[in-house]
Amino acid sequence: MSENENEAPLPQQEQQEQQEQAQAQAQADELIETSFEDEAVVTRVTDVLGEVATSTDGHVVHTHNHQSNHNAQNTPAPDEDTTASDASAAAAAAAAEAEEEPPAAAAPAQEADKDEESTRAQEEEPAPQAQPAPVKEDDVAPAASVEEPVHEVIKAAPAPVVAIAEAPAVAAPEPAVVEPAPLPTPAAAPPAAAVVVVPEAAAPKATAADAQLAAIAATVGVTGPAPLGAIKAEAAAKQAQEEGTLVAPLSPDEERAEVAARYAAGRNSAQTYTEDELQFDDLSKTDRYGFIHNSVLSTAARTKDEEKSLERERERGLKWHKMLKNWSAVNPRKVHARVFKGIPDSVKGEGWKRILGTDEKRKGNPGTYEHFKAKAMKQSTYLRQIDLDVNRTWRDHQIFKERYSIKQIHLFNVLSAYTMYNELVGYCQGMSGIVGLLLMYMDEEDAFWSLTTLFQDRIHSMNDLFLPGFPRLMEQFDLHEKLMNNMFPSLAQHFRQETVMISAYASKWFLQVFLDKVPFELTLRVWDAFILEGYRVPIVMAMVFIKVHKARLQAMDFEGILTFLQNLDKEPHDADALIKQLDRMMGTLTEKVLIATQAQPSPSAE
Amino acid sequence: MASYNYSYIFKYIIIGDMGVGKSCLLHQFTEKKFLPDCPHTIGVEFGTRIIEVNGQKIKLQIWDTAGQERFRAVTRSYYRGAAGALMVYDVTRRSTYNHLSSWLTDARNLTNPNTTIFLIGNKSDLESQRDVTYEEAKKFADDNGLTFLEASAKTGANVEESFIETAKTIFQNIQNGSLDLNAAESGVQQKTQPAPAVDLGDKPAANSGCGC
Numbered sequence: 001m002s003e004n005e006n007e008a009p010l011p012q013q014e015q016q017e018q019q020e021q022a023q024a025q026a027q028a029d030e031l032i033e034t035s036f037e038d039e040a041v042v043t044r045v046t047d048v049l050g051e052v053a054t055s056t057d058g059h060v061v062h063t064h065n066h067q068s069n070h071n072a073q074n075t076p077a078p079d080e081d082t083t084a085s086d087a088s089a090a091a092a093a094a095a096a097e098a099e100e101e102p103p104a105a106a107a108p109a110q111e112a113d114k115d116e117e118s119t120r121a122q123e124e125e126p127a128p129q130a131q132p133a134p135v136k137e138d139d140v141a142p143a144a145s146v147e148e149p150v151h152e153v154i155k156a157a158p159a160p161v162v163a164i165a166e167a168p169a170v171a172a173p174e175p176a177v178v179e180p181a182p183l184p185t186p187a188a189a190p191p192a193a194a195v196v197v198v199p200e201a202a203a204p205k206a207t208a209a210d211a212q213l214a215a216i217a218a219t220v221g222v223t224g225p226a227p228l229g230a231i232k233a234e235a236a237a238k239q240a241q242e243e244g245t246l247v248a249p250l251s252p253d254e255e256r257a258e259v260a261a262r263y264a265a266g267r268n269s270a271q272t273y274t275e276d277e278l279q280f281d282d283l284s285k286t287d288r289y290g291f292i293h294n295s296v297l298s299t300a301a302r303t304k305d306e307e308k309s310l311e312r313e314r315e316r317g318l319k320w321h322k323m324l325k326n327w328s329a330v331n332p333r334k335v336h337a338r339v340f341k342g343i344p345d346s347v348k349g350e351g352w353k354r355i356l357g358t359d360e361k362r363k364g365n366p367g368t369y370e371h372f373k374a375k376a377m378k379q380s381t382y383l384r385q386i387d388l389d390v391n392r393t394w395r396d397h398q399i400f401k402e403r404y405s406i407k408q409i410h411l412f413n414v415l416s417a418y419t420m421y422n423e424l425v426g427y428c429q430g431m432s433g434i435v436g437l438l439l440m441y442m443d444e445e446d447a448f449w450s451l452t453t454l455f456q457d458r459i460h461s462m463n464d465l466f467l468p469g470f471p472r473l474m475e476q477f478d479l480h481e482k483l484m485n486n487m488f489p490s491l492a493q494h495f496r497q498e499t500v501m502i503s504a505y506a507s508k509w510f511l512q513v514f515l516d517k518v519p520f521e522l523t524l525r526v527w528d529a530f531i532l533e534g535y536r537v538p539i540v541m542a543m544v545f546i547k548v549h550k551a552r553l554q555a556m557d558f559e560g561i562l563t564f565l566q567n568l569d570k571e572p573h574d575a576d577a578l579i580k581q582l583d584r585m586m587g588t589l590t591e592k593v594l595i596a597t598q599a600q601p602s603p604s605a606e
Numbered sequence: 607m608a609s610y611n612y613s614y615i616f617k618y619i620i621i622g623d624m625g626v627g628k629s630c631l632l633h634q635f636t637e638k639k640f641l642p643d644c645p646h647t648i649g650v651e652f653g654t655r656i657i658e659v660n661g662q663k664i665k666l667q668i669w670d671t672a673g674q675e676r677f678r679a680v681t682r683s684y685y686r687g688a689a690g691a692l693m694v695y696d697v698t699r700r701s702t703y704n705h706l707s708s709w710l711t712d713a714r715n716l717t718n719p720n721t722t723i724f725l726i727g728n729k730s731d732l733e734s735q736r737d738v739t740y741e742e743a744k745k746f747a748d749d750n751g752l753t754f755l756e757a758s759a760k761t762g763a764n765v766e767e768s769f770i771e772t773a774k775t776i777f778q779n780i781q782n783g784s785l786d787l788n789a790a791e792s793g794v795q796q797k798t799q800p801a802p803a804v805d806l807g808d809k810p811a812a813n814s815g816c817g818c
Contacts, residue, residue, distance in 0.1 A: 249737060385674065388625035388646075391643075429676075430648045503650065503683070516648075
C-alpha cells in the first residue's frame with residue numbers, strides 16, 4: 001500500500017481520532033484532579049498533550065495502517081526504515097543459501113513469493129481484496145467490517161525483515177563475522193559426524209521429494225485422512241536406522257515439512273506415551289481452570305465464603321447470558337463494571353469474543369484462516385520455532401499436557417497461520433502463551449481472529465509490542481519508569497541504587513499481560529480488563545503491584561526484589577481487591593495523564 | 607546488610623539459541639532438578655546459588671535469557687557487567703551450533719574483555735540423536751579460546767562443573783590481577799569488607815511513613 005492510497009481514508013481516521021481525543025479530554029478533565037492518596041500527584045498535563053497524543057496515536061496504528069506515518073514524527077518506525085537495504089541483503093543471502101535446494105527454496109524467495117501471493121490472494125480471497133477502501137475501524141467492535149490482513153499492508157515494505165533474519169537456517173552461512181574463528185562446516189567434519197537427526201519423534205530420512213510430499217500431505221492432512229507424508233517419512237527414518245546410513249542435516253524446507261507433518265499426523269507423531277501422559281488425569285489434582293498440580297488439592301468441603309462466591313458467579317453467568325444476547329444495546333458502563341467484576345468462566349470465551357468482535361471478523365472472512373494456515377505449512381520460516389515453544393506452553397494444563405493433543409495442534413496452527421497473516425511480527429516468543437490462553441476458552445479459528453484484533457486494533461496494539469526491536473515494550477518501560485518516579489519516588493530511587501532494571505521484572509508483565517508468574521485466577525481477571533480496556537491495563541496493573549508491595553520492596557536488596565517480583569504467584573492475593581485497585585487507578589491515570597507523564601523529562605534523582 | 611556469608615558475587619549470563627536448554631541448565635544448577643516442560647523464557651530471568659571455590663564462598667547471580675533472535679534487543683543490556691558467559695548449544699541440533707559464532711560475537715562485543723566465556727553442548731544424554739560431534743565443537747572452542755564441556759540438564763552431568771569451572775577461571779583472573787575488581791562492570795563484587803556500597807542515608811522523608 002503506498003502513501004497515496006492512504007489519502008482517501010484519512011478524513012475518516014482523523015474524525016475518529018478527534019472524537020477519541022475529545023472523549024479522552026472530557027474524561028481526563030473530570031479525573032485529573034484526583035490524586036493518589038499519599039503519593040506525589042501526577043501533574044503537568046496539558047502543555048505537552050497535543051504533540052504527544054499525535055505521536056502516540058501514530059505509533060499505535062502505524063503498523064497496520066501506513067497512513068499513520070504522516071503523524072508518526074516522533075516514532076520513525078525503524079522497521080520500515082531499514083527494510084529496503086535489509087531486503088536486498090536478504091535476497092543476496094537467500095541466493096547464497098539456495099545453492100543445493102532442488103525444490104524451489106520457498107522460504108528465502110520472499111520477493112517472488114510476494115508477487116505470486118498477491119495474485120493468488122486476489123484469486124482465492126475475494127473478501128479482503130474486494131473492499132475498496134481498506135481502512136479498518138480500529139475500535140473494539142469492527143461492525144462486520146471486512147478484515148484487511150496485515151499481510152497485504154506489509155507488501156508496501158519490500159520484505160519482512162524478520163522472516164529472513166530468523167529463518168531456521170540449518171545450513172545457512174553465517175553472516176560475515178570477523179571475530180570468532182570459523183565453525184567447522186558439516187562438510188568439513190569427519191563423515192562419521194553426520195548422524196540422523198531425530199527431533200523427538202519420527203525422524204524422516206527425508207529426501208527432498210519426501211519432504212515435499214510430507215508438506216503437501218500435511219496441509220491436506222489437516223482436514224483430510226491419513227497424513228501420507230508423515231507415514232512415509234517415518235518409514236524412511238526406520239529404514240535409515242536399520243541400514244545405519246547417515247543423513248545430512250535437514251534443509252530449512254525439509255525441516256519445515258517435517259514439523260508440519262508431525263502436527264498433521266497429530267497423536268500418531270508421538271511414538272510412545274510418556275509416563276506423565278499415561279497417567280489418568282487425576283481430578284483431585286486438577287483445579288477448576290484445568291491446571292494439574294503436583295499434589296492433591298484440598299478435599300475439604302467448601303467454606304461458606306467459597307460457596308457464596310460460586311453462587312455469585314452463577315448469578316453473574318446468567319446476567320452475562322442475557323447481556324450477550326442483547327450486546328449492542330448494553331450500556332458501556334455496565335459492561336465495564338461487569339467485566340471488572342470478572343467475566344464468569346462459563347461465558348468468558350463468549351465475552352472475550354464479543355468484545356473483540358471475533359465473530360464478525362470470522363464471518364466476514366470465510367476461508368481466510370484456512371488459507372493462511374495452509375500457506376504457513378508450505379512457506380512459514382517459523383514452524384520449527386513454534387514447534388519448540390508449543391512443546392513448552394501451558395504444559396501443566398489438561399488440554400496442553402499431551403504432546404500433539406488436539407489443542408497443541410490448534411496452538412501450532414494458529415501461531416503458524418499468523419506468521420503468514422502478519423509477516424512483520426511473524427512469531428515471537430510470548431505469543432504462544434497468549435494464544436494458549438485464548439484456546440482455553442475458544443476454538444482454533446476464533447482464537448486466530450481474536451489474536452488479530454489484539455494485535456491490530458488501536459487499544460490493544462500488541463503488534464508494536466512484539467515487532468522486532470519491541471518498540472511499544474520500550475515505550476512501556478519508559479512510561480513505567482516515569483510513573484515510578486512520579487508516584488513512588490523513594491522506591492524508584494531504591495531500585496536505581498540496587499541497579500534493578502525494569503526489563504528484568506516487567507518484560508513478561510507487559511509482553512504477556514501478566515499471563516505468568518501471577519496466580520492464574522488473577523491472570524484471568526487482568527485479561528478480562530485488558531481485553532476490554534487495552535494496553536493501559538498492564539501499565540496500571542504494574543503500578544498496582546508495586547503499590548501493594550511497596551513497603552516490602554523498599555526493604556529488599558537487588559536479589560530480594562527480583563526474586564520477589566518474579567514469583568508473585570507465590571504471594572497470597574485477593575483478586576477482587578487488586579482489580580478494584582486497578583479500576584480505581586485507571587480512573588486516575590487516564591490516558592491523558594499517562595501520555596503527559598510519558599512526555600515529562602525524567603525528574604532528577606532528588 | 608552488615609555481614610555476608612559469602613565473599614564475592616559473580617554475575618553470569620546464559621546465552622544461546624531457542625530451546626537449547628538454557629533455563630533447564632539454570633534450574634538444574636540452582637534446584638538440582640530437571641524440569642522437562644520448562645517454560646520458555648520471555649526476556650530475562652534471574653537465578654542464584656552460592657558455591658565454594660578455593661575455600662571462598664561465592665554467590666553466583668545468573669541471568670537466563672530468551673533465545674529468540676529478536677529478544678537480543680532486551681537481553682543485550684545484561685551482557686554488560688557479566689563476569690561469566692555460558693554459551694549453550696544443543697548437540698542434537700546443528701543449527702544451534704552453527705549460530706555460535708554470532709552469539710560469540712555478541713558476547714565479545716558486549717561484555718568486558720575479561721569476561722570468561724564457557725561453551726556448553728547441552729543434551730549430551732541424547733547420544734542417539736547427536737548432530738554435532740564433541741571433536742568439532744572442541745576444535746571450535748580451542749580456536750576461540752573457550753573452555754568447553756558437554757553437559758546434560760536432564761541427567762545433571764557436567765552441569766555443576768560448567769558453572770564452577772567458570773567461577774574458578776574468574777577467581778584465578780582475580781588472583782593473578784588480570785581482572786580488576788574496581789573496573790566498572792567487572793561483574794564481580796567483593797563482599798568481605800563491610801560493604802558501604804549501598805547508602806540509604808539520603809532516603810527522602812516524604813514517603814517513608816507510607817504503609818500501603
